[in-house]
Amino acid sequence: MSAHTILEHAPIGAIVAWSDGTRRPPEWHCKKPADWKNNNSQGRLIRKHCGRDAGTLGGNGIFTLHEADFGAGAVIAIRVHRTFSLGSSLRFTIIEHPPVGAVRVFNRSGDHAELVHLAPHRAAARQWLSEHGYPKAVLEEVTADETAADAVEGRAVA
Known part of the structure; x- marks a missing residue:
């Protein structure tokens, strides 16, 4: 799916994966797995903003995914959010819808x-x-x- 399809159809709370289509490199590479994960991961859809021209592919809509939390115990020190625009070349997939x-x-x-x-x-x-x-x-x-x-x-x- 394109970013446009996610913005139009994915419900808030859905788990969405993104990918650049490349294969995961072997773990023995020092830096390549981390670089690959930057363009191949998943998160929960927490925000959609259509922008004024979101009805067209050239619009300026964005959506934000919550990728991870880092901390200790019940204290979250860092939240990782990823925001994607309609112009993203990544491919997206809805992994899970929020349950009824x-x-x-x-x-x-x-x-x-x-x-x-x-x-x-x-x-x-x-x-x-x-x-x-x-x-x-x-x-x-x-x-x-x-x-x-x-x-x-x-x-x-x-």
């Missing part, structure tokens, strides 16, 4: 909202919020209608 009934926790409402947590159900989302404190958080449940639309339109998990 899961609850997306956004840091705020509006166009600049970002997914901060995907909970298995509403009670777990509320519990997570009580521990992490996002005062302007918005909860949104993943519905069966959303999943059905993907199946009808041929966007099932690849």
Whole structure:
């Protein structure tokens, strides 16, 4: 899939992989596996921004994937987010859709909202919020209608 397809069709909370199409180099190479991983990895879709011309391939839309967290114990020191533009030459695949009934926790409402947590159900989302404190958080449940639309339109998990 292209970046344009991800921006238009992938649901927030989906796991998306990206690749440049090259084969993974052997581990005994010192630097090559790390360079390869930069263009071949996966993350959770946490934000989509269509931009003013996103309806065309020349638009300026972007999407952001949460790739990893680094830290110790319950303390996260570094979050790794990757943002891709519509002009990206990488290929994308939806690995997993968020399950029906899961609850997306956004840091705020509006166009600049970002997914901060995907909970298995509403009670777990509320519990997570009580521990992490996002005062302007918005909860949104993943519905069966959303999943059905993907199946009808041929966007099932690849």
